[in-house]
Amino acid sequence: MKNDEVRRIGIHGMPGVGKTTVIKLVNNERLKDANQFNIVVWVAVSRRCSVIELQRKIAQAMNVVISEDEDELENFSLEKVGIPEHTASNGSKLVLTTRSLDVCRHMDCQVIKMEPLPEADAWRLFLNKVGHDLTSFAVLMPTAKSVAKHCAGLPLAIITVASSMRGEYSLPIWRNAMEELKGNAQSIIDVDVKDMVFQQLRFSFDRLNDPKIQSCFLACACTSYPEDSGIPTKQQIEDWIEKELIDMGNMEKNLDRGQAVLRKLVDNCLLENVENGRVRMHDLVRDMALAITHELRSS
Numbered sequence: 001m002k003n004d005e006v007r008r009i010g011i012h013g014m015p016g017v018g019k020t021t022v023i024k025l026v027n028n029e030r031l032k033d034a035n036q037f038n039i040v041v042w043v044a045v046s047r048r049c050s051v052i053e054l055q056r057k058i059a060q061a062m063n064v065v066i067s068e069d070e071d072e073l074e075n076f077s078l079e080k081v082g083i084p085e086h087t088a089s090n091g092s093k094l095v096l097t098t099r100s101l102d103v104c105r106h107m108d109c110q111v112i113k114m115e116p117l118p119e120a121d122a123w124r125l126f127l128n129k130v131g132h133d134l135t136s137f138a139v140l141m142p143t144a145k146s147v148a149k150h151c152a153g154l155p156l157a158i159i160t161v162a163s164s165m166r167g168e169y170s171l172p173i174w175r176n177a178m179e180e181l182k183g184n185a186q187s188i189i190d191v192d193v194k195d196m197v198f199q200q201l202r203f204s205f206d207r208l209n210d211p212k213i214q215s216c217f218l219a220c221a222c223t224s225y226p227e228d229s230g231i232p233t234k235q236q237i238e239d240w241i242e243k244e245l246i247d248m249g250n251m252e253k254n255l256d257r258g259q260a261v262l263r264k265l266v267d268n269c270l271l272e273n274v275e276n277g278r279v280r281m282h283d284l285v286r287d288m289a290l291a292i293t294h295e296l297r298s299s
Contacts, residue, residue: 116153
């Protein structure tokens, strides 16, 4: 924020990873620092937001009135909306959050990718929400840690699940919670996770806007991934080709297409790059994919 050469910052990452929380903290800190910015404006932009609607939100935050000439937001320019381009004299900045790397690129942002929490930090957050007194029950610790790990380092999932288990000290209940998280059983935990996390993950799936890429993604959920190391990208692409999800006429074109599909899934935070040319799928993303597969087979 204090680097004058950085005009636009794009924070991207998978749903529930904490992008909005971080940017709210930045927003609140900027509001305290009147020396750097005279005006700090926070607006939420939906997928179907129009230029005039975005202008109205900005104007409302600045206590000014604008005209009502409606226009669609597709491929808008900042100048058209009324957001000034950064210059040495005005010192303006644009910070945005998105689930898509493509949005950051389109807006010519300096990209910051938010990763899920490391296991130690995820467990610390889980304990803060479930209650530290849980640690007094040694028999619960292995199962509780498995439940926390299943939240895949996503703060939204961790907070949702841990809060729902607060004050629970029965081992059978904890074991049942773990089974419900792994499966499709209906419960308080399952409903909360699906409503608050799966819905956001589903947005990234729907946004692929290509049935063939969506089919490749769903097929990943049926692939046997080593828990942490993931699967070689070549093996994943060959699996798609074998299942005839990719058919471009010859092997070279198929492999090229597979790389493009992988890039799309990684850019939309549905797969994660790990070292040595491998990809992996987060547990909650896999659960969401399996739920979609079940839904499609039932319809």
